Amino acid sequence: MSTALLDVKNLDRRYGKVHAVRDLSFKMQRGQITGFVGPNGAGKTTTMRIAATLDVPDAGDVEVDGLSVLVEPRKARMRIGYMSDQFHPYPNLDIIQYLDFFARAYGLRGTKRHKTVRSVADFCGLLDFADRPATGLSKGMGQRLHLAKTLLHDPLLLILDEPAAGLDPRARIELRNLLKELAKAGKGILISSHILPELGEMCDSVVVIERGQEIVSGSIADIHKEAELEQQVVARILGDGEALERFLLVQPHVSSVAVDDSRVRFSFVGDDAAMSDLLTRSIASGIQIVEFARAEADLEDLFLRTTKGKLQ
Amino acid sequence: MSAVEAVPPAISNPVLKATFWSRMSDRLNPILVREVQQAVKGRVFPLMIMLALGISVVITLVVASDYVEGGNGRGAFDAGLATLVPLVFFIIPMQAYNSMRTELKGGIVEQLLLSRLSPGAVLSGKLQAAMVQFVLYVSLMSPLLATSYLLRGVDLPTIAISLMFALVMCVAATAFAVSSAAQAIVPALQPIANLGIAFGLGVGTVSMITFVASSGYSRSLGWLMRSDQFGMTVSGIVLLAVISIVMSWLAARTFLLHAFENKSTGFRIFMFSLPPLAYGWMLLFVDSPAWPQVFAGLTFALLLIGTIFGVFMITEQKKLSPRVWAHVPKSAMRARWMVPLLPGRDRGLLCFTLYAALLSLVAVVFWPNPATGFFRSASRQIANMGFMTLTYAMVYLGLGRWVRDRLPDTLQGNHAGRFLLPVLIFLFCVVPLLVDVTTRGHVRSWHIGHIMNPFWTIDEWSRGSNWSQAGFVVLAVLIGVTLLQVPTYLRGFREVRQAVQARRERLEAANQVVSEEPSPLPPAPDANPSN
Numbered sequence: 001m002s003t004a005l006l007d008v009k010n011l012d013r014r015y016g017k018v019h020a021v022r023d024l025s026f027k028m029q030r031g032q033i034t035g036f037v038g039p040n041g042a043g044k045t046t047t048m049r050i051a052a053t054l055d056v057p058d059a060g061d062v063e064v065d066g067l068s069v070l071v072e073p074r075k076a077r078m079r080i081g082y083m084s085d086q087f088h089p090y091p092n093l094d095i096i097q098y099l100d101f102f103a104r105a106y107g108l109r110g111t112k113r114h115k116t117v118r119s120v121a122d123f124c125g126l127l128d129f130a131d132r133p134a135t136g137l138s139k140g141m142g143q144r145l146h147l148a149k150t151l152l153h154d155p156l157l158l159i160l161d162e163p164a165a166g167l168d169p170r171a172r173i174e175l176r177n178l179l180k181e182l183a184k185a186g187k188g189i190l191i192s193s194h195i196l197p198e199l200g201e202m203c204d205s206v207v208v209i210e211r212g213q214e215i216v217s218g219s220i221a222d223i224h225k226e227a228e229l230e231q232q233v234v235a236r237i238l239g240d241g242e243a244l245e246r247f248l249l250v251q252p253h254v255s256s257v258a259v260d261d262s263r264v265r266f267s268f269v270g271d272d273a274a275m276s277d278l279l280t281r282s283i284a285s286g287i288q289i290v291e292f293a294r295a296e297a298d299l300e301d302l303f304l305r306t307t308k309g310k311l312q
Numbered sequence: 313m314s315a316v317e318a319v320p321p322a323i324s325n326p327v328l329k330a331t332f333w334s335r336m337s338d339r340l341n342p343i344l345v346r347e348v349q350q351a352v353k354g355r356v357f358p359l360m361i362m363l364a365l366g367i368s369v370v371i372t373l374v375v376a377s378d379y380v381e382g383g384n385g386r387g388a389f390d391a392g393l394a395t396l397v398p399l400v401f402f403i404i405p406m407q408a409y410n411s412m413r414t415e416l417k418g419g420i421v422e423q424l425l426l427s428r429l430s431p432g433a434v435l436s437g438k439l440q441a442a443m444v445q446f447v448l449y450v451s452l453m454s455p456l457l458a459t460s461y462l463l464r465g466v467d468l469p470t471i472a473i474s475l476m477f478a479l480v481m482c483v484a485a486t487a488f489a490v491s492s493a494a495q496a497i498v499p500a501l502q503p504i505a506n507l508g509i510a511f512g513l514g515v516g517t518v519s520m521i522t523f524v525a526s527s528g529y530s531r532s533l534g535w536l537m538r539s540d541q542f543g544m545t546v547s548g549i550v551l552l553a554v555i556s557i558v559m560s561w562l563a564a565r566t567f568l569l570h571a572f573e574n575k576s577t578g579f580r581i582f583m584f585s586l587p588p589l590a591y592g593w594m595l596l597f598v599d600s601p602a603w604p605q606v607f608a609g610l611t612f613a614l615l616l617i618g619t620i621f622g623v624f625m626i627t628e629q630k631k632l633s634p635r636v637w638a639h640v641p642k643s644a645m646r647a648r649w650m651v652p653l654l655p656g657r658d659r660g661l662l663c664f665t666l667y668a669a670l671l672s673l674v675a676v677v678f679w680p681n682p683a684t685g686f687f688r689s690a691s692r693q694i695a696n697m698g699f700m701t702l703t704y705a706m707v708y709l710g711l712g713r714w715v716r717d718r719l720p721d722t723l724q725g726n727h728a729g730r731f732l733l734p735v736l737i738f739l740f741c742v743v744p745l746l747v748d749v750t751t752r753g754h755v756r757s758w759h760i761g762h763i764m765n766p767f768w769t770i771d772e773w774s775r776g777s778n779w780s781q782a783g784f785v786v787l788a789v790l791i792g793v794t795l796l797q798v799p800t801y802l803r804g805f806r807e808v809r810q811a812v813q814a815r816r817e818r819l820e821a822a823n824q825v826v827s828e829e830p831s832p833l834p835p836a837p838d839a840n841p842s843n
Contacts, residue, residue, distance in 0.1 A: 052426065053426070053570060054422050054425075054426075055571075056570075056571040056572055061634075068634070068638075070572055070633075070634040070635060071634050071635050071638040071639075072635075072638075073570045073572065073573070073635065074570075077426050077427075078428070080426065082423075082426055084419055084422070084423075086418065086419050088414075088417075088418025088419060088420055090346065090350060090414075090420070091350065091354070091414075092349070092350040092351075092353035092354045093346070093349060093350060093353070097346075097349055101342055101345070101346045101349075102423070102427065104338075104342035104345065104346075105342045105424060105427035105428060105429045106427045106428055107427075107428040109338045110334075110335055110338055113334075113338075114334070149423070153427070
């Protein structure tokens with residue numbers, strides 16, 4: 001069995017009276033993009049900082065490619081690219097000088113350093129702006145530079161804390177494409193974000209935490225399958241939706257019926273056979289159904305349903 | 313496939329070719345390269361150059377307008393040096409301080425620490441950058457210094473020694489500044505750091521300017537160069553500066569290291585290196601007639617310095633961190649020798665005890681004693697004071713470790729322990745005095761109630777005529793206190809022994825796994841920083 005790229009084991013961290021992370025455990029593999037989701041103050045940044053060797057837990061451990069971040073922080077660091085939610089470039093340096101400095105700091109030498117700096121700048125779309133001051137960049141460009149710096153030492157695992165925060169839609173799409181390419185190249189990416197639809201589109205799996213505890217984890221579809229006892233169904237009928245509403249209100253396993261002209265949205269608890277039976281009976285009762293489908297589950301929906309938004 | 317490989321670089325060959333300068337700079341510390349690049353593009357450095365050049369021109373014009381055959385050189389030298397003082401004692405250290413603060417505030421330093429750069433390399437880079445700036449500023453002032461030489465007011469050795477002093481002091485001030493800035497990583501220490509740096513550098517610079525501009529410096533240096541104490545003084549100043557640089561470097565490194573890294577061993581080795589340095593300096597540079605006094609003074613000072621180190625050592629975390637635990641030496645024998653140098657307050661007390669034993673041994677063998685004939689005169693009173701200081705150090709450090717054990721095993725607990733120990737000494741000194749005042753209406757003489765007041769008791773007993781009796785009591789207390797700490801020492805050894813055992817078991821388990829798996833994963837890249 002191959003070693004998990006990131007293995008968070010029973011992590012626990014307190015700051016005084018605040019219990020930031022409680023017995024948190026999850027794993028991720030190479031080439032996987034994992035969304036790390038939770039309300040503000042849920043413990044996402046704390047977990048990410050511990051995984052990035054920038055903080056230490058009170059209990060538990062994190063292994064990166066089999067290396068404990070507590071026992072081998074220096075070796076683990078060489079496998080991690082950490083992009084914090086803050087980016088403060090050095091003044092009086094241009095983009096290439098900034099990347100060149102970090103390449104030196106990562107031990108790259110001579111032609112290899114030049115080649116790496118320029119290929120990473122090119123990959124992140126920065127080569128055309130090479131001589132621009134690193135401090136005067138737009139938010140999107142700054143995030144690209146931050147990501148480029150994170151990629152210089154070719155890390156196995158990228159830990160990205162709110163990389164899309166403050167980006168315009170185009171910059172977000174570009175960032176998403178960059179991350180997808182990186183995942184294709186075999187990198188594991190742990191990413192936290194508040195822009196859940198974006199995250200839902202790119203993530204293979206998700207870990208939802210609240211008040212430092214894992215609420216749910218796995219692929220988005222699987223989580224919906226497991227967690228969703230109650231699924232949303234949307235139907236459209238010919239004529240007024242009230243006929244269907246009247247029918248649904250007396251059916252078992254149905255609740256929260258909402259009518260919008262000819263569209264009806266309701267919650268249904270049951271398996272596929274039960275839903276098929278419901279559809280058959282509604283047609284048999286003379287309702288002319290045009291559309292009848294399960295509303296597509298998204299990450300935002302999952303987030304709202306699994307978390308309570310409590311602060312600690 | 314790596315990220316870099318994933319997207320082939322669309323770069324033309326000329327761009328790829330590293331320039332000569334770039335290849336050469338590969339050997340330099342990245343921080344140094346970056347600081348120079350920033351300085352060249354920044355505003356402060358060109359501004360300072362213009363200012364220094366302007367002042368040089370003004371000084372030259374003043375000297376030229378008031379030219380007297382053979383009489384203007386000293387004034388020009390003093391004025392040039394006074395111009396150099398704020399640049400090397402204030403501007404360079406403050407730039408290093410600001411640079412470090414900016415890196416800490418913006419979280420840049422975290423990004424640096426994630427790279428192969430060790431905290432030590434980051435700090436060394438800052439010091440190297442300070443030295444480069446120093447050379448640049450001195451080269452700016454060199455025409456003026458050359459003029460002062462040509463005007464025959466000052467000789468070449470004076471210029472050389474002054475520049476050497478300036479360089480050493482500049483690096484020491486920069487190390488102090490960087491260390492102060494690094495301490496600001498703990499928010500509670502930030503105001504102290506700001507105040508310390510502003511006060512320390514400000515007062516130091518103003519004093520130096522006054523001293524140099526009033527010709528006091530050149531007169532003193534001239535006198536010193538003619539006297540037979542020249543070697544002793546210069547080497548002493550350089551030694552103190554080097555010690556302060558190393559100390560600042562170690563302190564700053566502590567704040568930047570990962571929480572589970574070994575932060576203690578460097579300090580402990582440094583502490584043990586002080587006696588050979590101090591005694592070596594005495595043997596090499598101090599005239600033999602002065603050895604008795606210097607030896608006694610140095611031994612006493614080393615004991616006090618060791619006690620200060622001791623306060624920090626006995627208020628550390630109790631146990632080895634997971635990282636240090638996992639990296640203890642594999643060899644049981646080597647681990648046993650390493651025990652006093654490894655982190656943990658139990659081992660800290662052992663370390664201080666060994667340091668104190670070493671000093672005592674040196675003192676017993678070489679103390680000025682008419683009987684051995686090694687020294688001609690005796691320093692009985694300092695010996696008594698040293699002996700009693702050692703005893704009090706053992707008493708209070710033992711007590712401090714006991715208090716620390718009762719505090720939470722957190723970083724805050726360490727700080728509280730370091731704060732409580734001086735408070736405890738203060739209370740032991742003040743409370744008996746207050747009791748005396750309350751009950752008797754006055755404090756007239758020492759009595760047994762003041763036994764925990766080290767200052768008064770040492771003063772009272774060491775000067776007393778019945779030392780032979782008091783000395784016996786002090787010796788008994790010292791032996792008793794040391795014996796009381798034996799379980800602590802053993803605990804320190806035991807934990808290391810367990811760590812060695814655990815490491816051996818892990819290695820054996822890993823070897824078994826490797827032998828069972830025919831195609832192991834490629835070995836992890838060595839992440840240890842090269843510099």
